[in-house]
Amino acid sequence: DQQVKQNSPSLSVQEGRISILNCDYTNSMFDYFLWYKKYPAEGPTFLISISSIKDKNEDGRFTVFLNKSAKHLSLHIVPSQPGDSAVYFCAAKGAQKLVFGQGTRLTINP
């Protein structure tokens, strides 16, 4: 039972444009959501998070949007830079452990 889903395994965006990564979840008890970024041969690193009491959280070029009614969150990166090329994982948490999605590989083209 995949409680957190990232339905796009890959995404390609031109440098300078907006990258939008999507994530859907099924468990309505999740109330805290995170995005992680992973470069090859490294562990994932925390990027940005959002609590369910908010619908938007912004940190520089990164903004996370949460739509609780749709059980959907998204990560916007603008403007996209070549260094943003990585695998992005969303994760969700309720009362227990964090649950991760399968990841989306983002490629920023010069």
Place this chain on the structure above:
Amino acid sequence: GAGVSQSPSNKVTEKGKDVELRCDPISGHTALYWYRQSLGQGLEFLIYFQGNSAPDKSGLPSDRFSAERTGGSVSTLTIQRTQQEDSAVYLCASSLWTGNQETQYFGPGTRLLVL
């Protein structure tokens, strides 16, 4: 160092041998997770330790896999009688809870190759 460390960074073993992977979490972090990532796949949850509670072993794929966490700090993941399908990157993460908000910090992983 201040981050999560894992050893060894790479491990090549023969099918049927046992391996031990080590994780040193960030000091003071009460929660510790093990994941694995097979080639082209996402993060597969294996096991979760939180304080003195019984570990959540629901992600361990078979009884060949076990893990322990000694003194609430260092953790060892053991794979007995390794199989080729065990080849993957094994990631450890530790976290500190603030209310219900938890952020995990990952180590660099151990790349296991079973020949």
